[in-house]
Amino acid sequence: MIKTTFLKYTVLALGICLALPSVAAPLDTGGLRLDKVVLVMRHGIRPATDTAALQSWSAKPWPAFDVADGQLTDHGRAAIVLLGQWQRGLLDSLGLFKAGQCPPAQAAYVWSSPVARTQATSAALVQGMFPGCNVPVNHAQKSQDRLFHATENGLAPLDPARTKAAILHAMGGSLDAARERYAAPVLAMQHVVGVPSTCEQKTCALSEQPWALKEKVGVVKLSSPLGVGAGMSETFRMQYAEGLPLDQVAFGQGRSAEEVSRLMALRSAKYELSNHVPYIAQRGASQLLGQILLALQPTAAGSPPGTQWLAFVGHDTNIAQLRTLLGFDWKIAEYPENDAAPGGTLLFERWVDDHTGEQFVSVAYVAQSMDQLRSLSNAPPYQVQYPGYAGKALMPLKGFVAEMEKRIDPSATEVQQYLSQ
Incomplete structure (x- = not known):
């Protein structure tokens, strides 16, 4: 049995020490084995999506980035690679993968928003986690994506x-x-x-x-x-x-x-009046939260690919709406409260007690600080633990699924189609 607590929080120690006092105490997973990770990541650093719109309200010229509006920068790509390397090191230490080896077939899967910056972020994450392993980045066509853009593409229209x-x-x-x-x-x-x-x-x-x-x-x-x-x-x-x-x-x-x-x-x-509004968040994120819950359940029908590591790479709107549905507040470094940082990640981990067969889930938000991003630091990112829907950060899987299903609007969900590996 892996001594998970010591290994995990030796790796995270620097990030925890640097973080502000609102960061939760380390999660005690002693006696448990990590057997599944599902994550939702925001894309990395980009310029404005419409510099001309900003310029129309400014007397000063906006400095140019080295890439076109809305695209992942080279610096942003490098920061995501570092985040991937950190995560791979953590998962190797916990025994999910074998250090220095490509994951087994059917062990890792990435589903990206169809937007170019999220696909580029996905590729950088894979490069950091699984270098040379040919783990593909999968996505729907832009007009058909109803997972990351449920409201815009007609799955979850908002009642005026x-x-x-x-x-x-x-x-x-x-x-x-x-x-x-x-x-x-x-x-x-x-x-x-x-x-x-x-x-x-x-x-x-x-x-x-x-x-x-x-x-x-x-x-x-x-x-x-x-x-x-x-x-x-x-x-x-x-x-x-x-x-x-x-x-x-x-x-x-x-x-x-x-x-x-x-x-x-x-x-x-802006987020207080949009993606953090409960009604808007529930409509926009029910499909994504539903897919996360299906992925965490061992034998659920119609689930996403049943890989040990599953990544959904999208946008700050996805993070913000999921945060609202979860009821999860965080404060990372100097960022404003509940901010969705570039590359910031909601991390869902499934743990198992091999003696009893009981399964548990933990949720955390992980992000590099602004200074870590600026300097391309390889120090561990900051991490805030979800305190749990009933005050326990390590939650029985069945209880977590049952509670989160109450927060989903079934009329804003559908059977999700994925590309086969």
Whole structure:
């Protein structure tokens, strides 16, 4: 029997020591054997997905990355490789794989969002974990992906009335309440980016952008400064993580991870009014959570490929919505609370007691800090343990599945099709 506790947390020791006090105590898995890992990862470092949109609200020119908008950078690829190497070392120490060897046939499977940056992230993760092993990256066609893009592609459309009510509740009851709540961070962002002298909008000042809930063809969207402001916040974080010169990060206002984090308030605000709203999260993530639960069950019909290691590689929206369904709060290094970091990963581990046959599951969020990303540090990432739905981090598998199934909207799920290995 592998002495899992010592091995696992020797590997994680540095990450735990560096982490903030909110990080949970190490999980005691003594006497248990790890026999399955399912993970959900966000893609790595990228430029803005639409630099022109940010520029239209800025008086200052945005610095360029070395790749096109929305694509994984070379630096981001290297950071994901390091994350993969760390994870492989951990899993080797726990006996899931044999050190230095390719996984056996049918032992590892990757299912990616069809977006290019997630496919590139998947390839980097495989390179770090299984170098030279030809583990393929699988994905659906973009228009057919209803796992990572369930709402956009028609599996889980949002009811307009319920969406409006849910967003207004998150706002504090009204658009005016939200405008007042977020006025200070909007003005702070405007101070950083400036106000352009000319623009195509009715107003050139971010703080003067009107707030409205608009419905078009049955889809409700929030129009406000938060959309572009969140994009600015995220791009500042990506600039720092990418290693851009500090006089370019947030136009010289992001010279440390702490300074960058303070400029991310509008990103947090956007998520408070979207993917962290329970109704929106439940509709968007029920299919993905359902697939995770199927994967964790040994003999469930219609499950994903029954591999020892299964990776779903998607987007921050997927992480945020799953976090909301789980009821899992975290704080990683300097990031804002509940932030979905580049390469950040929800890690589901299945443990077995070989004497009794009992199975357990643990869940953690793992991410490299901004400084680890910037320096391409090979130190272990930070880790926060899910405290469990009933206050126990190591949960009986049957109980975990039963509890999480209550949180799934069955009308937002379907039989998922995977490519065969």
